[in-house]
Amino acid sequence: MLKLTESAMGGKQHLPNSTTFRWILPMSAFTTSFTVHTRGKGTYEITDAVARILSESRIQTGLVTVFIQHTSASLVIYENADPSARIDLNAFFDRLVPENADYFVHTDEGPDDMPSHLRMVLTRTSEAVPVAQGRLQLGSWQGIFLFEHRRAPHRRTIVVSVLG
Amino acid sequence: MLKLTESAMGGKQHLPNSTTFRWILPMSAFTTSFTVHTRGKGTYEITDAVARILSESRIQTGLVTVFIQHTSASLVIYENADPSARIDLNAFFDRLVPENADYFVHTDEGPDDMPSHLRMVLTRTSEAVPVAQGRLQLGSWQGIFLFEHRRAPHRRTIVVSVLG
Amino acid sequence: MLKLTESAMGGKQHLPNSTTFRWILPMSAFTTSFTVHTRGKGTYEITDAVARILSESRIQTGLVTVFIQHTSASLVIYENADPSARIDLNAFFDRLVPENADYFVHTDEGPDDMPSHLRMVLTRTSEAVPVAQGRLQLGSWQGIFLFEHRRAPHRRTIVVSVLG
Numbered sequence: 001m002l003k004l005t006e007s008a009m010g011g012k013q014h015l016p017n018s019t020t021f022r023w024i025l026p027m028s029a030f031t032t033s034f035t036v037h038t039r040g041k042g043t044y045e046i047t048d049a050v051a052r053i054l055s056e057s058r059i060q061t062g063l064v065t066v067f068i069q070h071t072s073a074s075l076v077i078y079e080n081a082d083p084s085a086r087i088d089l090n091a092f093f094d095r096l097v098p099e100n101a102d103y104f105v106h107t108d109e110g111p112d113d114m115p116s117h118l119r120m121v122l123t124r125t126s127e128a129v130p131v132a133q134g135r136l137q138l139g140s141w142q143g144i145f146l147f148e149h150r151r152a153p154h155r156r157t158i159v160v161s162v163l164g
Numbered sequence: 165m166l167k168l169t170e171s172a173m174g175g176k177q178h179l180p181n182s183t184t185f186r187w188i189l190p191m192s193a194f195t196t197s198f199t200v201h202t203r204g205k206g207t208y209e210i211t212d213a214v215a216r217i218l219s220e221s222r223i224q225t226g227l228v229t230v231f232i233q234h235t236s237a238s239l240v241i242y243e244n245a246d247p248s249a250r251i252d253l254n255a256f257f258d259r260l261v262p263e264n265a266d267y268f269v270h271t272d273e274g275p276d277d278m279p280s281h282l283r284m285v286l287t288r289t290s291e292a293v294p295v296a297q298g299r300l301q302l303g304s305w306q307g308i309f310l311f312e313h314r315r316a317p318h319r320r321t322i323v324v325s326v327l328g
Numbered sequence: 329m330l331k332l333t334e335s336a337m338g339g340k341q342h343l344p345n346s347t348t349f350r351w352i353l354p355m356s357a358f359t360t361s362f363t364v365h366t367r368g369k370g371t372y373e374i375t376d377a378v379a380r381i382l383s384e385s386r387i388q389t390g391l392v393t394v395f396i397q398h399t400s401a402s403l404v405i406y407e408n409a410d411p412s413a414r415i416d417l418n419a420f421f422d423r424l425v426p427e428n429a430d431y432f433v434h435t436d437e438g439p440d441d442m443p444s445h446l447r448m449v450l451t452r453t454s455e456a457v458p459v460a461q462g463r464l465q466l467g468s469w470q471g472i473f474l475f476e477h478r479r480a481p482h483r484r485t486i487v488v489s490v491l492g
Contacts, residue, residue: 029327065227085442106249129454138397139485163328164491195459195460195465229456268419289455
């Protein structure tokens with residue numbers, strides 16, 4: 001790819017010390033997928049798998065979109081340094097969306113099924129991360145996590161799109 | 165469009181059985197919109213309308229982004245097989261964000277207005293779905309839904325961007 | 329850029345009065361960042377900063393993705409006309425995710441730290457907005473806001489990706 005400009009955008013309010021990357025021809029679109037085997041409720045970090053796909057795509061500037069093909073598991077970008085933050089995440093969602101609510105009518109697939117749909121809706125089915133210099137532009141403490149909401153082991157498919 | 169590579173990414177951890185699609189020239193960007201007439205609170209499936217726009221764009225590999233131009237309705241990708249899951253979704257949000265909270269100050273537009281903004285913030289204004297082989301890469305049970313939070317009928321505008 | 333087609337998509341169900349924009353060569357990808365200095369919990373509108381970056385990119389049709397590189401602050405697209413809607417937003421989140429929950433174990437960084445991660449997970453790390461005719465396709469009452477969840481002043485970095 002051809003790097004056209006890399007210039008400081010100083011002098012604008014809200015844009016101090018910013019560096020801009022612009023790329024043109026050839027643009028490309030790259031779509032692939034991978035599988036995560038989950039072993040019960042909780043978070044599973046997938047940052048490295050996504051970074052490997054970005055590297056495989058050889059795209060330098062653009063956007064990575066991560067998408068989970070399920071309605072009882074979701075994605076979150078979350079604090080990846082201190083595991084205690086993920087313990088409290090699980091505890092919070094157990095309280096916010098309890099199993100066995102007396103008004104649930106969608107109960108055929110077990111007590112953890114309907115809460116899994118609600119926890120998914122409150123989090124995300126896709127996460128997008130900008131790319132510059134061939135790297136995910138995540139902050140220092142950010143990781144990409146699959147958030148599993150079912151108790152039983154599941155095989156989850158993640159689709160990754162890279163554009164740039 | 166020109167298909168450059170389609171190769172198994174076997175041999176990598178977390179990437180079993182994965183097929184990769186890469187496309188280059190010509191890339192294109194396609195933006196259009198459509199309208200949904202809602203008739204009160206609840207979910208309205210828009211998957212077919214989004215799929216038709218993708219088809220119209222003739223883009224084979226890339227990303228579809230669906231965006232709702234409103235702050236009292238939102239989008240969710242949700243279970244589309246069993247309607248009972250959508251009944252419980254509505255019941256859950258009626259409890260999580262009740263009308264007439266005694267601390268609300270934004271009340272000029274009726275009791276369902278402020279809850280509509282909060283339900284919107286807890287769900288999504290945009291959803292992104294990767295594209296491969298010209299098709300939305302949704303999972304078997306996933307549908308794209310407009311989530312209406314107002315009681316009165318509304319005309320909602322959805323903007324769709326296709327890149328690839 | 330070259331405008332290929334601009335045609336009414338009339339005659340299709342759900343697509344009344346819609347105008348379609350398609351652009352091809354040259355596509356480009358543009359990534360930059362800016363900083364927001366926050367002064368405590370609440371919302372900080374960044375719509376103008378994002379619109380300036382879109383203008384700088386000179387991209388006419390495509391997608392803007394805004395990403396926040398932090399796990400104790402988030403992004404929301406929210407009602408930007410009546411400030412009272414933002415007062416109720418803060419009040420709602422203070423109730424939904426209270427400080428000092430007795431089950432929190434991630435408490436080393438103060439009582440507002442763990443709630444900040446949960447409020448971030450319930451809102452968004454990225455927001456995407458389609459672009460047509462060089463403009464963000466936001467609705468009349470939509471603004472893009474940084475949602476700060478910490479009490480102390482922070483320097484927050486926002487990364488913006490423009491594709492089209």
